[in-house]
Amino acid sequence: MIVPVPSSLSPVLINVKNGEIVHQRILLVYGQAGPKDRDFKSNITVEHHVNNFPSTTWPVFNSHFKSLVHLDPGPNDIKFILDQEPYSSPSTFSPPLTTTITINYIPLLQNPPLHLAILVAKDSNLVIDAPPEKVVNAENNLSSVVAKFRCAAYLVFRLEEEWQPDTISGQKRALRQTAKIHIVKSDFTLKEILDPQRAQQYKPPPGEEPSKKESLYDIFMKALKNYGPPFTDPRDNSDKDNSLQCYVAGLILDSHWDPKMKLIRGHAALGGGDGDIRLGIFGSHATHAWPKYLEEVVNCFQDNTKTDESILANDCGESGTWWRCLGHALTCPHSASEPNNPYPIKPSDENGAHWHRCDVLRFRYHPCFRIPRDPPRNYDNLCPDFWPSDDAILICCNSNISLIELHINDRYKDHFEFIDYFRDNYGDDRNNSNDGNRNRLHDGDVKLSISEIKKRISWNPNDIISIQVIGRNQTENSLNNILKFLDEHQIELPSIGKALKSSMLGNGQGQKFQVIFKKSSEKSSSYLKKVTIKYGSFIDSINFFWSDESVSSIGGKGGHNKYSFTLDKEEKILGIKVRSGWWIDGLMFKTNKKNTEWIGGNGGSLHNLFLPKNYEMIGIFGTKDKLIDGLGIIYQKQ
Incomplete structure (x- = not known):
């Protein structure tokens, strides 16, 4: 007698529906298969009916499974087949326990991709740290690292791609649209990159002066710019917005564990931006444990081999076994269980495998994570700026604020979030109860009072x-001591009274200056009639000329270019648009009657020194040396 296996054993997909549209090439599919009341292990085979990607096999634990499914653009007919060996016997006939589903993959080509780059020293040996058994199999060479980097990155991001032999599967090499990895050669030697003083975790002995050598981050950034496109863009910075920036994940190939110094040389885990590029870097010291292919993902995440610290790094004591070298940094799935864990790990139980809430808020408005139904965003490159106001701080950002983190002694304690769910999805603010939005004054501005901060965190004097x-445009700014800021930025001016100072842009290490436009004497009829700026790639000096022939000059004597503009008696300066980093790179003045041209260079980040509502600008302040290296404005209530 033929007894069919009950259809209830067939795979059931939980997190994806038939005909669903997705936007990632490698899709995590979670489901159930087999009897739900038996302790068993089995396998799911994933077959692709349309594309030429090889079949892959994924473990089932107590009816739960996870699989990483490769997709091609367009409709993909995917078959999930449960291994019947645990149920079948010679006296029974088991039809295939199969579920077929169509998944539509639409790549979001309108979003900026993540570029992958591997930095190598100019005399690099082109190998990474690896245990002897992997060295024998050449799993420590550059081609192996490229495959590992590609596989690891596809588990998270949409990547820059090109048509080339694909390495995502280890079974059959085929031409596919796959991630491009740039091999970026540095001008620095292996010895220079492995200099202990450049390692992020290096602790100088007592009495040693801080190193003034170029950092690993600077070395990587310089190499990207020397490499050329896609890491360089000839357009003027002032014409750009942050949605068009180049996002790069950078792997330092030549990182090396030094067991005598207990130091990972050539490693730094840092991120930041420089003009067109947003770069995150990290060393290759744990790359040996990464999967090269999708077929290796399960084994790598289950590999409980202990790290031999005589040859391999146990980074911060958190990589004691090989599967921990992957950890949750990639938000990759456990296939269904962790080493020594006999039960399946469901998505709801993956404690520790989640982004921190603050990271999620950063990603919410990031151009790399846009989906088609998201409303249009303002991706200008203006940074948030701070303005003191009695016992509160006004935070102004032209593109709106998504997150304010609170830190005590450089450690995160709490945050305010500004996620306008209904505005994002329906164009209005109905039922919006987010804890940060009640602080919002109007679009772009947030008022944060000291009393509000005290409600959230407690601190010692x-x-x-x-x-x-x-x-929301992915720009960031920090205020390092809010109580000191409020105290130092409220001033008393003779015959004018109480006034406020904005935050100062630039490094602020030169000689202090202050220029007041508003005359203290009511009898004086003198007014500001002309401003002259000397500049090159930075602002060298600013000169103010009054109608009574008096002059205020700030800055140095350099600058091969000169720009002047005049003001009439009724004309007032309302604000200054500024690009700044270590110095004041460039600026543009705005009056109640006109805007000047852009004056100076286009480096640094862009800021608006434009007043909050109901205030008037009465002067500027800052610091000067050979260049203007600090600039802010002085203002008071109208």
Whole structure:
């Protein structure tokens, strides 16, 4: 007698529906298969009916499974087949326990991709740290690292791609649209990159002066710019927005564990931006444990081999076994269980495998993570700026604020978030109860009072309270000591009274200056009639000329270019648009009657020194040396 296996054993997909549209090439599919009341192990085979990607096999634990499914653009007919060996016997006939589903993959080509780059020293040996058994199999060479980097990155991001032999599967090499990896050669030697003083975790002995050598981050950034496209863009910075920036994940190939120094040389885990490029870098010391192919993902995440610290790094004591070298940094799935864990790990139980809430808020408005139904975003490159106001701080950001983090002594304590769910999805603010939005004054501005901060965190008198602000355009700015900021930025001017100072842009290490436009004497009829700026790639000097023939000059004597503009008696300066980093790179003045041209260079980040509502600008302040290296404005209530 033929007894068919009950259809209830067939795979059931939980997180994806038939005909669903997705936007990632490698899709995590979670489901159930087999009897739900038996302790068993089995396998799911994933077959692709349309594309030429090889079949892959994924484990089933107690009816639960996870699989990483490769997709091609367009409709993909995917078959999930449960291995019947645990159920079949010679006296039974088992039809295939199969579920077929169509998944539509639409790549979001309108979003900026993540570029992958591997930095190599100019005399690199082109190998990474690896245990002897992997060295024998040549799993430590550059081609192996390229495959590992590609596979690991596809588990998270949409990547820059090109048509070339694909390495995502180890079974059959085929031409596919796959991630491009740039091999970026440095001008620095292996010895220079492995200099202990450049390692992020290097602790100088007592009395040793801090190193003034170029950092690993600077070395990587310089190599990208020397490499050329896609890491260089000839357009003027002032014409750009942050949605068009180049996002790069950078792997330092030549990182090396030094067991005598207990130091990972050639390694730094840092991120930041420089003009067109947003770069995150990290060393290759744990790459030996990464999967090269999708077929290796399960084994790599299950590999409980202990790290031999005589040849391999146990980074921060958190990589004691090989599967921990992957950890949750990639938000990759456990296939269904962790080493020594006999039960399946469901998505709801993956404690520790989640992004921190603050990271999620950063990603919410990031151009790399846009989906088609998201409303249009303002991706200008203006940074958030700070303005003191009695016992509160006004935070202004032209593109709106998504997150304010609160730190005590440089450690995260709490945050305010500004996620307008209904505005994002329906164009209005109905039922919006997010805890940060009640602080919002109007679009782009947030008022954060000291009393509000005290409700969220408690601190001791000697603690330093700082805030980190992230705009929806992915710009960031920090205020390192809010109580000191409020105290130092409220001033008393003779015959004018109480006034306020904005935050100062630039490094602020030169000689202090202050220029007041508003005359203290009511009898004086003198007014500001002309401003002259000398500049090159930076602002060298600013000269103010009054109608009574008096002059205020700030800055040095350099600058091969000169720009002047005049003001009439009724004309007032309302604000200054500024690009700044270590110095004041460039600026543009705005009056109640006109805007000047852009004056100076286009480096640094862009800021608006434009007043909050109901205030008037009465002067500027800052610091000067050979160049203007600090600039802010002085203002008071109208």
